[in-house]
Amino acid sequence: MAASMKKIVLMEGDQFNRLTAVRAAGSDRKGYQLWVFRCECGTEKILRVKTVKNEEVRSCGCLRRLLYRRMGLVQKRTFTYKGETLSQAEWGRRLGKTRERVRQLQNEGRLKDYLDKHL
Numbered sequence: 001m002a003a004s005m006k007k008i009v010l011m012e013g014d015q016f017n018r019l020t021a022v023r024a025a026g027s028d029r030k031g032y033q034l035w036v037f038r039c040e041c042g043t044e045k046i047l048r049v050k051t052v053k054n055e056e057v058r059s060c061g062c063l064r065r066l067l068y069r070r071m072g073l074v075q076k077r078t079f080t081y082k083g084e085t086l087s088q089a090e091w092g093r094r095l096g097k098t099r100e101r102v103r104q105l106q107n108e109g110r111l112k113d114y115l116d117k118h119l
Contacts, residue, residue: 008033008049017058019047079106081115091115 010033014021019037025046027033033049039060051057078085079102088106089099095118105111 008053010035010049016052017055018063019052019057019059079111081112081119094119 010021010024012021012023016037018040020039022036022038022044025034025036028048034046035049035052036044037047037052037060038044039062041060041062043060043062045060047057078087079091081091086094087099088102091097091111092099092102095102095114102111105114
């Protein structure tokens with residue numbers, strides 16, 4: 001550990017935003033303390049203690065997804081065609097295309113026409 005780094009004291013059960021400290025997980029190659037944190041959604045992640053205490057990290061990523069969804073910024077990952085709802089990946093497998101190509105068609109508003117033509 002570098003001489004200028006202070007060890008941050010953390011206890012199991014300490015709460016930081018949506019994260020709860022579970023157990024120590026050593027340190028990374030730069031000497032920063034790592035801990036396992038459990039998010040309110042149930043996901044466990046190994047994170048640098050410094051980033052959690054400084055509020056650079058507030059959740060496992062679920063908070064960002066939730067906020068984006070509320071703002072309408074998350075792209076739909078499913079598409080309903082003739083009463084059948086499938087994920088972009090499933091439509092891609094069915095069409096012999098990649099999920100990215102299906103997403104592109106969906107974003108351009110051309111997926112329904114493409115499905116009409118190829119199914």
